[in-house]
Amino acid sequence: MRLPGFRYRAPRTIEDAAAWLAEQPADSMLLAGGTDLLPNMKRRQQTPSTIIGLSGIGALAEIRNGDGLTIGAGVTLSNLVADPRIRTSYAGLWQAAAQVATPHLRNMGTIGGNVCLDTRCTYYDQNYEWRKSIDFCMKRDGKTCWVATSSPKCLAVSSTDTAPMLQALDASVTLVSAGGARVLPIADLFANDGMHYLTRQRDEILASIAVPALDGWRSAYWKLRRRGAFDFPVASAAVAARLDGRRVVDARIVLGAVSSRPLSADRAVAQLLGQELTDDLIASAGAAAAEIAKPMDNTDFELVWRKKMVRALVSAALHEIRGDDMRARRLQLARQEMLSMPASTSAAR
Amino acid sequence: MKVRLTCSVNQEPVDVLVDDYKTLLEVLREDLQLTGTKHGCELGECGACAVLVDGSPVLSCLVLAVESAGRRITTVEGLAADGRLHPLQECFADLGASQCGYCTPGILITAKALLDAEPNPSRERICEALSGNLCRCTGYLQIVEAVEAALRLGAASKQRQPLLAQSEPGAGQ
Amino acid sequence: MTPRRIIGQPRRRVDGRAKVTGQTRFADDIILPRMLHCRLLRSTHPHARIVSIDTGKAEQLDGVHLVLTGESFPIAYGILPVSHDEHALCRDKVRFVGDPVAAVIARDEVTAESAVNLIDVVYGPLRTFAEPAESLAHDEPRIHDYGDHGNVHKAVSLQFGDVDAAMAAADHVFDDVFFFEGNTHLPIEQHASVAVKDPDGKLVIYTSTQTPHYLHRALAKALAMPAAHIRVVATPNGGGFGGKSDPFNHELVVAKAAMLLDRPVKICLNREEVFYCHRGRHPVTMRFRTGVTRDGKITALDLQTLLDGGSYGSYGVASTFYTGALQTVTYDIPRYRFRGCRVFTNKPPCGPKRGHGTPQSRFGQEVQLDKIAEHLKRDPAGLRLGMIAPPDSLTANYLRVGTIGLAECITKVVERSNWKDKFRKLPLGRGVGLACSSYLSGAGMPINWNDLPHSGVQLKLDRSGGVTVFCGATEIGQGSDDVLVGIVAEVLGIDPFDVRAVTGDTDLTPVDLGSYSSRVTLMMGNAAIQAAERARAIVAGPVAAKLGVPADRLVFADRRVFDSEQPDRSVTFQEAVCIAEARVGTIGTTGSYTPPKAAGHFKGGGVGPSPTYSYTAAVVEVDVDAETGWITVPRVWIAHDIGCALNPTLVRGQVEGSVYMGLGEALMEEQAFRRLPPRLSSALVHKFPSMLEYKSPTSLDMPEIVTDLIEHPDPRGPFGAKEVGQGPLLPIMPAVANAVYDAVGVRVDQIPVSPEKILRALQAKAAGKPARVGPASFPDVAWPEPLLVTPPHEGGDGRASNEPDRRLRRKAEAGVEATAGVRS
Structure with a gap:
């Protein structure tokens, strides 16, 4: 699979990069690590005429x-x-x-x-020929969002x-x-x-x-994916909280990979604020967070199950933040020993 | 259009004109005829094309050739030195770590970077370091055992070992 | 007998150094002067007539040398003589998204790709078939105009003894339906080929094939060239697993192009195209009805299988028979009815993947045995130990079984895994499951029925003391070169490093049928022993005369030839060869192997026979989260009856690799397809033809594996060896499903056993419904009248009582082959 042709420019300063980008903003793209843009270019999902490489800055x-x-x-x-x-x-x-x-x-x-990172979708992250076989999709070269054909917007x-x-x-x-x-x-x-x-x-x-410095906050990230490596998240829970003992003083819960953007679970947070972080409260907050998740049938795993998993992921993160020993659970889900975090080192207190 | 690429490959200077759309993988295989580096997907989804750029394992299918200018590149062809195989190569050959051999170059390169950086990685750490290299033949166990055997053979060069033992905070955790 | 120096010792494989230095030359590593590059235009329609193809713009593009379409390929080919239904490029219609329609040969890949995009094809869409049920329900339009009827490619029906009476006499009849989703080989090497017109004007093709001999035949037929003018060189395969066993479109295209252009032409498929080549595991729905006595003996089995064949024949007829062939080889099943049906659908063709047709029904049988054991309140290991097929016997379906090490395998994994302390005793969420299997050590019948040897080996010995061994066998990573060299070195008493192997080259090497059906070690190995023993005899005579000792006292070992009674009376191996060469002239020998004739003389009796069978037992431990269904596998214990481990390092690698692939199939791998809403689109596409979304386990997903080898030499194998490449994969999938039941009490009668399915079953269980996920019923299939064959133990002679004379049938089949060639 070959890259399409492009003009490559390598600025040394961010000012140069910005100036060059301004020359042709619609046809230029920024290249950092290349791990997202280059596969997309090979599949002709993105075909900038100019690449501005940022690695020299x-x-x-x-x-x-x-x-x-x-x-x-x-x-x-x-x-x-x-x-x-x-x-x-x-x-x-x-x-x-x-x-x-x-x-x-x-x-x-x-x-x-x-x-x-470009939003992802199993109708979109495909070679040009494959996408031609479905007459393309709304996100590139086509009209319809095949994930939900009546959707007015793309659901990647x-x-x-x-x-x-x-x-x-x-x-x-x-x-x-x-x-x-x-x-x-x-x-x-x-x-x-x-x-x-x-x-x-x-x-x-x-x-x-x-x-920000976030003194007294702890944070945890739980990711759902099929394998121990390679895979993008198909649901994830990012949780940060400040506790006073077991009482939640402040918290933020953000869901990944269940929408076209990171999704803030405000109602779940509202349940937590000022409350003791009990098992019941954790379960309830997990359920409230899962309610807003809108997984679609365009990633790995069945969407109904992914939605259920949001609850488990949020709960696990809250347990970890509370200081529960979640290492075994994390190892089972993430399959990486090194990701187990003893509570004592998980965050500044 | 052709662009000029100067860099070092396996400790030898390279100065070539290459098509500007080419990846490092394509230049290595097609312009330099270093076909030891393989490809299984060309999209960063298998790890077969791993090479070292300035000592760090990366996927050459997703590196623009033009961005390799001035870099120090190591491929499987650069592992053996002074007519002797690298301990990893000896152990892979001896212990069944290479079956069809197609993922082997990428895995050897990745394992070399690990052994260069960490004096005594645990089995879990080895598995983690190799988790970006798919192998369909072995089930990985003989690969991991070969890396461990190479460790025992003193794969990391003698001068660097004591230095790194002190400077690697993350090792083994 | 002298102790063995090489056989049985863990050893660096002979091609090990090449592989770790990057010097193994795979097909895409071949770069030749003046080489051109080929890209294929593939169909974007799942089922359509080709109305027109306009290649004008592509031909005019600068740098384009040739554009080919189906017009250049009038002759059909295919791996099986009964289904020559492929053309290198589609002629009148396309049958799946990915079917090759045209080819461009250009100065480089980029130009070829650009030209491909300039080809205009007008398609006339036809009704599409995504599922077997649709193919059964609608005879028209036919995907192919051959086959049993409508879109049924093949329906077969065999009955060995009065099954209904045996069912009626059974204490229990178990009736279960299972589904096994399709999956693919996913070799890391993408298929590649380079074709060249050699200086004599003959064709040479270097290609990643497991079966150079069959490709040789296909090229000769489809390009209408004398086979003697074609040389096929099988480059080492970067993984095969069955996926490089068919002659492929791209191979024929570059061959034709190189001959037309008189320049080397290369193609390397991209990963998406590898998914379209497929020939992988058939999706199979199956129904097992099994009669059992209250003390746990099987009285009869009534098996139905329905295979989703995809769009071409490939090995499909054999695959169909294989879904029903090996049950009786494992367990004592006195009466047996098997009905199998393969239908065409508009998806990439299915074919042989590791285990070829047998893993699907192995899954069903082993899970059903787990259910039977539970119902009878028997330990699943004990139940199986009581029903193992008798060794050195003829099964109800006329398969001749040799040695059986299955009992030792079961005993070994039970002991190693602490089965008795774990089964039904682990806490909720943790469980163990056991399953067994057997597999062929080579198909007893060749694909093209004839009386020729299946494997040939030649040896050249000369005054250098070096030995060169020639064999058509194909190195696909399994270590066939090492087996070949190891055997020759052992017999001649030299070091493997003294032997040079020339393999997989139809010009230079005698025919070996290929790396499929786990046949190479046994067949090539026996041929190699014969060739080497003949060479040893040639050398021994003159050396014995020279040393003044009887020839039968000579020992060949440690690069010397010596008197066993006075070892100092010796010469070096090199001296020995010189002595012999001076006496008898240039030394060359041959060896060949032809398997025993099949015992069954009924139609279908050719699929299943093997010189001997391997056996495996495995225990899998799982962790299942009862809240989410999330599943991981921490440990696997496996024991394999290999007869003799020629190189234990390689054998262990085959076992562990099989466990790996089996876990991938059990837990995550799916060759899945997607239709768009029919009112808006007729698309029917592979859901995710990529290595990212087709989930292949990583190093972090692998369990601990404890491997034991059971070594009771089988007299039919070289040094007693049986196969190991495929059998150990088979028990993994059912063992996982059985372990899930032990862990959380639900049955997932469907592969893959994914967390979603486990959770669905758990929810059904919680709601008081059957704690099971799996197909509800087996579809209605219009089965043909069964061929009635009396089992041997009831006095049968291996013939069907209601089958017309077989010689007449063979003639009729030859007619079918000819017609298929013309029509399709």
Whole structure:
């Protein structure tokens, strides 16, 4: 499978990158790790005439201390996972990043690329010839969303592991364009539309992601996938909470891969606030979170079961945040020994 | 259109003109005729095309050749040195870790990076490090055993071992 | 007898160094001067007439050398003589999305791809068939204009003894329906071929095939060339598993193109195309009715199977018979009725995958035995131990069984797994399941019925002391080159490194039928022993004379030839060869192997016979989360009756690889298809032809595996060896399902045993419904009258009492082959 032709440009600064992007924003695409864009190009899902390679911009690959951490969009997932500040203070983000794809793909893929990951769908992530066999779909070259043929919008699935967790950690993103920079909460970066799933303008570059200090918070990420590696999430729960003893002072629950964007489970959170985190409350919050999940028949696993699994994933995350020993359960689901996190190291207290 | 690519492959300088749309995989196999690196999907879904770029295992099917400029690339052809096989190669050959042999180059390369970085990885850690390399023949057990055997043979070069033993916080956890 | 130096010792395989240095040359690694590249245009319609093809724009594209369509390929071919229903490029209609329609040969792949996109094809869509039920319900339009009727490719019916009477006499009759979803081989190597017109003007093709001999035949027929002018070189396969056993469209296309253009032409399929080549596991619905006595003996089995064949014949007729062939080889089943039906659907053709046709019904039988054991309050291991087929016997369906190590296998895994402390005793969510299997050590009948040897080996010995062994066998990763070399080295007393193997090359090597049906070790191995023993005899005579000792006292070992009574009376092997060469002239020998004749003389009696059968037992432990149905497999214990492990390192690899593939099939692998809403679209596509979405287990998904080998040499095998490549896969899927029942008390009578299905069954159980997920019933099939064959123990002679004379039938079949060739 060959890449289609393109013009390749390699800026050394983000200013150059923004300026070059502004020249032809509609036909240019940014290349970071390449693990999302290049397969899409080989399958002719995305066919930019110009690729702007960001790997030469050193500033994008840094993690800086501040009020919390500012993570350059070009930091590879491997480097993120290797950073002790992430592991000790943002356990959920560590868990999310460490479960993306495979070791090789984490060596290549960046946090910015994972946040901006193209939405996925088994009607869309196919070769050109395959898509021709179904007369294409709404997201590229066609008219209909085959997932739900009466749907006016594309139902491709947000399949990023890190974005739900970053949203639960109340992260913000900095977008840079030739006209300047703007900062917005990461929740506002996403829209619930499989085609237009980012509010990023075509001339903007995601430069960095800032996570606040979050003293006293704990976080956890639970992912559903078929195998211990390779697979995108087909449902996930990103939970961050601040507890006073067992009482929930503050919390955020964000669901991944059950919608075209990371989905905030506000009603489940409302149940938790001010309450003791009992087994019953955890079960109830899990059920409330699952109610808003809208899995469609366009990923691995049956959609009804995926919806049920949301409840189990949210519950598991809450148990882990409460300090329960979830290592056996995590090993069974994630099949990675290294992901087990003793409660004592799971977050700053 | 052709573009010029200069880099190092298996510690030898390379300076070639290649089609600008090509991936590193395609340049290695077609322009440099280093066909030891394989491909099973060309989409980053199998791990067969793994090579080391600056010591780190990546999938060459998803690396633009133009982005390899100035990099240090190691393929399976670069594992043996001074006429001797790498301990991983010896152990893979001896212990049944290679059946059809098609996923083998990618796995060897990945295992080499692991052994270069970590002095004493556990079995779980080896499985994790190799989890991006699909093998349909072996069921992986003989592969993991071969990596462990290579560890015992002292795969990591002697000078680097003590240094890395102190500098690897994540090892074995 | 001298102790063996090589056979039985764990050893680096002879091709090990090449594989770990990246020097093994797979087909796509071949790069030749002036080489052109080929891409295929594949159908985007599941079932349609080809109204017109316009290649004009493609031909005019700069860099395009040739565009081919079905017009260039008038002659049909296929792997089985009874179903020559394929053309290299479709001529009048397409039968599945992915069916090749045209080919472009260009200076590079990018140009070829661009040209392919310039070809305009007008299709006339036809009704599509996605499921066997649809193919049974609608005779028209026919996907093929041959076959039994309508869209039924083949329906067979065999009865061995009065099954109804035996059922009536049974204390219990168990009646269960199962479904086994299709899955595919997923070799990591994508199929590739390079064809060349050699300097003499003959055709050479280097290709990733498991069956160079059958490809040789197909090329000769379909390209109308003398076979003697075609050379097929099977490159080492980067995984086969049965998926490279048919002659493929792309092989014929590049062969034709290279001959027309007089330039090398290469094709390497992309991963999506590999899914379209398929020839993988048939989806099978099956119904087992089994009569059992209260003390746990089977009185009769009545089995029906329905196979979803996909769009072409492939090995399908054999696959159909195989779904019913091996039950009796495993267990003592005195009376047996088997009815099997294969239908055509508009999906990639199914064919032989590891276990060929037998894993599906093995699943059904072993799960049903688990149910029978529970009903009879018997331990499943004990129940099976009481019903094993007798060794050295003829089964009700006339399969000649040799040694049977199944009891030892069962005993071994029961002991190793602490079965007695675990079965029905583990806490909720954890369980163990047991299952058994048997498999052929090579198909007893060749695909093209004739009296020729199935495997031939030639040896060349010369004054260098080196030995070259030639054999048509094909290295697909299983280690056939190593078996060949190891045997020759053992017999001649030299080091394997002294032997050079030349294999899989129709010009240079004698015919071996190919790497399928687990036949190579036994058949090639016996031929190699014969050739090597003949060479040893040639050398021994002159050496004995020279040393002044009787020839029968000479020992060949450690690269020497010596007197067993006075070992210092010796020469080196090289000296020995020189002495012999000086005396008798150039030394070359041959060996060949032809399996024993089948005992059954009824139609269908040719599928199932084998020189001997391997046996396996496995215990699988599962963890099931009762809340979600999530399932993992922490441990597997497996014991395999191999007769003799020629190279234990390779044998263990075959067993563990089989467990791996079996777990993939049991838990996650599915060759699944998707229709779009019919009012909007006639599409019928593979759901996910990619390595990402076709789920193949990773290193993190593998359990611990404890492997034991049972070694009682079988006199029919080389050094007593039986097969190991396929049998150990078979018990894994049913053992997983049985373990799930032990863990959470629900039956998943359907493969794969996915967490969704487990949870559905758990919910049914909680709601007071039957705790089961699986097909409700077996579809209505219009079965033909069964051929009535009296079992041997009731005095039968292996013939059907109601079958017309077989010689007449053979003539009729030859007619069918000819007609199929013209019509389709």
